[in-house]
Amino acid sequence: MGVMADRLEASLDGLADTREFGSWMVAEQKRIFLLCRRMLQDVEEADSATQDTFLKAWLALKRPESRDLDDPSKWVTRIAINTCLDRLRSRRWQFWRKRPHPDDEATVLSMAPSADPDAERQVMAREIVERLERALDKLSNRQRAAFTLRHYEDRSLAEIAGILDLHVGTVKVHLFRAVEKLREELHDLYFREGRK
Amino acid sequence: MKHWTETDFEQGLYGLKDRDAHLDECPECRGELERLTQERRRVAAQPEVSREFLEAQRRNIYRRLEEPRRNWVAWRWVISAAMLLALALGLTLQRSRPTAPAISDDQLFSDLSRMEQSAEPKAIQPLHSLFEE
Ligand SMILES: [Zn+2]
Numbered sequence: 001m002g003v004m005a006d007r008l009e010a011s012l013d014g015l016a017d018t019r020e021f022g023s024w025m026v027a028e029q030k031r032i033f034l035l036c037r038r039m040l041q042d043v044e045e046a047d048s049a050t051q052d053t054f055l056k057a058w059l060a061l062k063r064p065e066s067r068d069l070d071d072p073s074k075w076v077t078r079i080a081i082n083t084c085l086d087r088l089r090s091r092r093w094q095f096w097r098k099r100p101h102p103d104d105e106a107t108v109l110s111m112a113p114s115a116d117p118d119a120e121r122q123v124m125a126r127e128i129v130e131r132l133e134r135a136l137d138k139l140s141n142r143q144r145a146a147f148t149l150r151h152y153e154d155r156s157l158a159e160i161a162g163i164l165d166l167h168v169g170t171v172k173v174h175l176f177r178a179v180e181k182l183r184e185e186l187h188d189l190y191f192r193e194g195r196k
Numbered sequence: 197m198k199h200w201t202e203t204d205f206e207q208g209l210y211g212l213k214d215r216d217a218h219l220d221e222c223p224e225c226r227g228e229l230e231r232l233t234q235e236r237r238r239v240a241a242q243p244e245v246s247r248e249f250l251e252a253q254r255r256n257i258y259r260r261l262e263e264p265r266r267n268w269v270a271w272r273w274v275i276s277a278a279m280l281l282a283l284a285l286g287l288t289l290q291r292s293r294p295t296a297p298a299i300s301d302d303q304l305f306s307d308l309s310r311m312e313q314s315a316e317p318k319a320i321q322p323l324h325s326l327f328e329e
Contacts, residue, residue, distance in 0.1 A: 018261075025254065030245050033253070047253055054257050109243040129239050150210055152240040157211045175210050183206075189239065190209075190232050191202055 021061065025054055028073065031153075032080050038148045039084035041137055043104045049087055053080040077153070078163045081145050088141045128192070132185040139178050146171050147178035200225045205232055 032053055037046035056079050069075050111126050136144050145164055149155045157175075161168045179186065199222065200208070207213035209232055219225055 022254075022258075025257070029250055029254065033245060033250070034243075047249075050253060051257050051260060055260055058261055108246050108249045110246070111243050129242055132239070147210075151236060154237065154240065172212060176207075176212055179206055179210050179212065186206060187202070190205070190235060 017061075021058060024072065028076055029054075032076060034152070035077065035080055035148060036084055037109075038133060038136055038152060039081070039144060040087060041134070043108050045087065049080070049083050052083050056083070074159065074163060077149070081149075081163055085141055085145065124192075128185070128188050132182065132189055135182055135185045138181050140174075142166075143174045143178040143181070146174040147182070150175060197222065200228070205229060209233065209236060 029050070033046055033050045036049040036053070037043060040046050040049060053076065057076050060079075111129070136148070139147060142164065146160055149160045149163060150157075155163070157168050157171050160166075161171045164171065166174075198218065200218065204213055205228060208215070208219075208229055219229065
């Protein structure tokens with residue numbers, strides 16, 4: 001009788017854990033997926049990297065010593081970035097890798113309707129946003145990680161340093177180079193005529 | 197009074213330039229930096245991700261969470277089946293193997309010495325007769 005009760009309690013505990021994990025995942029999922037897509041520039045690979053990220057998070061949370069996380073959002077971001085960096089490193093050998101297809105992207109991603117009533121300006125704004133995302137390809141892996149965390153996630157340099165396990169000074173250098181390489185796209189995004 | 201340049205704003209946005217005395221006293225530049233920060237936030241919220249896609253992704257994650265457990269259950273069956281098979285095979289062999297009669301020490305020694313004497317390959321033995329007178 002005691003064994004049965006223990007077993008029942010354990011499975012209920014497991015269920016509660018799964019539920020809690022599930023709602024946390026729902027809250028973080030879109031952000032992590034977009035982060036992976038910006039890092040990997042491929043919807044399919046970003047999908048698989050996002051799955052890996054949450055799987056690793058789940059397994060890590062199962063270990064009792066990692067129960068008390070002071071910043072779960074930063075922690076899962078770190079897992080995601082490392083997962084993407086690993087994939088980018090192994091990609092160097094995958095010269096047969098297929099190029100991402102724009103149709104795959106279109107079924108998964110869409111632009112939210114803009115508040116701008118001018119249809120032409122809306123299209124142009126959308127075009128600039130997409131061009132900047134594609135231009136991330138010009139950056140080295142670390143530059144891309146630092147820029148993505150700053151530009152899209154609005155993280156401080158200290159936070160980025162923590163996530164990437166680098167000194168703040170090194171993060172600054174990566175960001176500086178990234179901004180240099182993306183100068184044209186950033187100029188169009190922020191200072192293009194008629195945007196002010 | 198010299199306003200911030202485009203490069204200043206870019207560096208300010210990416211944490212590469214700190215707020216300076218000019219920014220503190222110039223509402224125009226402060227306003228521009230605020231506008232750019234809003235613009236960056238607007239861009240960051242894009243694009244929308246399809247709800248069906250996210251749901252399918254979550255289903256895949258749950259399926260993969262279950263996998264190690266399912267694999268272990270499957271392996272338990274495989275291991276149990278293999279052990280039963282080994283046991284059955286062992287019993288069968290045990291039964292079919294003819295029981296060797298016990299032999300005495302003397303018998304063993306004589307067998308061994310005979311083996312030693314006939315250590316020569318059998319195929320060579322006929323050749324000996326050619327050299328024997
Ligand atoms: Zn000014």
